[in-house]
Amino acid sequence: MKRMKGFICMTAPSLLWCFRKIVLRRNQLLCLLMIFGFCYFLMRPVDVIDPEDYPFNDLDLEDFLVDTNHCKILDFEPDDPEVMCHFERVTYKPCKPYPPFTTTHYNATTQRYVLNINASDPTNSMSCCYMGVERVNEMHVSYTPCVKFKSGTQLANTTESVIVKCRTEGVQVYINGHPTIPERSAVRQRLKHWAQKDRGKRVPSVLMIGIDSISRVNLIRAMPKTAQYLYDNDWFEMAGYNKVDDNTFPNLMALLVGYNLSTVMKHCNPYEISGLDKCDFIWKLFQKHGYVTAYGEDAVEINTFNYMKRGFQHPPVDYYMRPYLFAAEKLLEGTNVKGMPHCVGYATEAEHVYNYAQEFAKRYHNDSFFGFFWTNTHSHSDISQTSSMDEYLRDYMQQLVAQGTMENSIVVFFSDHGLRFGPTRSTWSGHMEERLPFLFIWLPEFLRNGNPEFEESMRLNYNRLTTPYDLHLTLKHILSLTGRAGSLEDLGGAKDCPQCQSLLLPVPLSRSCEDVAIEDHWCTCWPYERVYKNSKVVQQMAEHVVQYLNDYVKSFRQGSLAYLCQPLTLLSMSEAYKAYLMDMYPSNIEIYRLIFYTNPNKALYEATVRFNDLLPDNESLSVTGSVSRLNEYNGEADCLEDFTIKKYCYCKNTLL
Known part of the structure; x- marks a missing residue:
């Protein structure tokens, strides 16, 4: 070291x-x-940096992902011993040792999907039928009567997905599901209308493929073949991509809407019926300007817009995968891994989403489409599990190339944050990884050739501080290039980050976290010095944070939930650090990171506190960002259904 x-x-x-x-x-x-x-x-234990744990002054240029006078983001090695002792590569295992008995394919001539029974299998003694899955609402589906068929049958374009059952001598011997992208006259008319306006102009499609809880470093660590494929094939990486909030929902809302969590609560509250329907999601903007849209996400219980939220009153896009996966998780044979759904029928649930995304891109290859696809199941709960998908995702990218998707599509491969819990999170690398997700962007050749300045900007932005708000504006910039929606200025900025910008333009060198709406707690632009954890000053700051948490719970929703939670007290300090700030910050500002335990929940929290020496004593300390919970809290806050304060509440009935 x-x-x-x-x-x-x-x-x-x-x-x-x-x-x-x-x-x-x-x-x-x-x-x-x-x-x-x-x-x-x-x-x-004195107030000085610990050189073994936090090297900074002796680092060379290549040790930084971002190295400017306003931001220095350290680059950590994927094989960091502290993390590798918790990492074990997982082998991919097919869900079944044999292929499914039934398949579907789209017949371009009839413009219908065909459901087939594999010809090589005996069918004389087997009776098969299929039933359509229909959405009732976010939490319920219904099924059409089961229609018998023999070797094959055409599906109606009103059928979005089917569950197939086969029986022999009265015993069910087969069940599987097939989601489809059926032809729709309203969608086709929209595509034709805008294509006529384009007058032959080439319009790029957008395909977004996201994975939950994978840092940039863990992508390289767990999926080296996928990462190497991206590097070898000239994808553009944003190595300084910094999250803006704690978990998936606020980071995706910054990307998809341009709002922070506070603004979301004001304008499209996810806890209210039809609240999320009021949000100006980016897919609505693309749909309004002639794109066909789709959204799919696995693990229906923890879906980004449904976990402890109301979800959508109406389908948010043209092709919405949730009803199918809701039925598939319930009806198909499945397995769980690390507490998450894994196999669902003949494929992992993540593969269902990836296959659906591939089919969507294939169906609308010659049209303008916007697809957003998100997976949780192979990455959410464990640092190692996602390694099982390395070869699969590398091959998947190659399949997108083979079917021509990359020729006309901008493809965004990204995550929301790194792993937020577990033993690796308490390491210095884990702290940084949680805040630094990965972001890779593919630009098709025609866009590179026609706009060489985009390629130059993307390469320049590799080593600059970027955020989900920038990605939001990049999507708007892409839409502006079509000529369908006016200029980028006409489409508006990111409401909660006025200084953010499109990644197709050069990001300023002078960027700091404050410039781009990243609060101190999530900022990776400075290293920290270890300080004496039991000093009087540190203890006072920790007590201030605990009081802040209690006050937050007391005031949340006008205090309507406070009676359910036991007040917290400081149990002990685990670690304390002081930020090594850039010269741009005034000398009266100090920033501390505190890690401490509380009673009665034995919770391990991480908080960032800003100290301003020029303010009165009662105003000199401020907690920035939300306070992170580093250990699990299953069973502690079951009296609540609001994810916002769950990690700060220890239900009073838990004490009994």
Whole structure:
């Protein structure tokens, strides 16, 4: 591990003196005692940086993902021993040792899907039927009567997905599901109307493929073949992509709507019926300007817009995958891994989403489409599990190329944040990884050739601080390029980040976290020095944070839920750090990161506190961002259904 230059400079005269004495073979014992003293100085708990854990001053340029006067983001090695001791590569295993008995394919001539029974399988003694899945609302589906068929049958275009059952001698021997992208006259008319307006102009489609809880570093660690494929095939990476909030929902809302969590609650509250329907999602903007839209996400219980939320009153896009997966999770044979749905019928649930995305892109290859697809199941709960999908996703990208998707589509491959829980989260690498998701963008050749400045900007932005708000504006920029929606200015900015911008333009070198709506708690632009965790100042700050949490719970929703929760008290300090701030910050500002335990829930929290020496004592401390919960809290807050305060509440009935 690298040492601090400052420490070397401080000790150099004494060590030089000692060296001379040793050379002269005098006072050797005294020199050894001095060396021992310096070692003790390094290890004692005082307010100085710990060079073993937090190297900064001795780093070279290549040790930074971003290196400007306003932001320095450290680059961590994927094989960090602290993390690798918790990582174990997982082998991909097919859900079934044999292929499914039934398949579907789209017949372009009849413009209908055909459901087939594999010809090689015996069907004389087997009776098969299919039933359509129909959405009732976010939490309910219904099924059409089961229609018998023999070797094959055409599906009606009113049928979006089917469940197939086969029986032999009265015993069910087969069940599987097939989601489809049926032809719709209203969608086709929309596509034709805008294509006529284009007058032959080439319009790019957008395909977004996101994975929950994978940092940039863990993508390289767990899926090296996928990452190498992206690097080898000239995808553009944003290595300084920094999340803006704690979990999936607010980070995706920044991307899809341009709102922070506070603004979402005001304008399209997800806890109210039809609340989310009021949001100006980016897919609505694309749909309004002639695109066909789709959205699919696995793990229906924890879907981004449904977990402890009301979801959508009406389907948010033209092709909405949730009803099918709701039925598939319930009816098809399945398995769980790490508490998450894994196999659903003949494929993992993530593969259902990826296959649906591929089919959507294939069906509308010659049209303008916007597809948003998100998976949780192979990444949400464990740092290792996603490694099982490495070869699959590498091959998947190659399949998109083979079917021609990349020729006319901008493809965004991204995540929302790194792993938020577990043993790796308590490491320094884990702290940074949680805040630094991955972002890769593919630009088709015709767009690169026609706009070489885009390629130049994307390469330049590789080592600059970027956010989900920037990605939101990039999508609007793409839409503006079509000529269908006016200029980028006409489409409006990201409401809660006025200084954010499209990634197709050069990002300013002078960017800081404050410039782009990243609060101190989520900012990765500065390293931290370890400070004495039991000092009076640190204890006072920790007490302030605990009181902040209690006040937050008391005031949440006008105090209507406070009676359910036991007040917290400070149990003990785990660690404390002080930020090594850039020169741009005034000397009266100090930022601290505190990790501490509370009673009665034995919770491990991480908070960032800003100290302003110019303010009165009662105003000098402020908690920035939300306070992170680093250990799990299943069963502690079951009296609540609001994810916002669950991690801060220890239900009173839990004490009984």
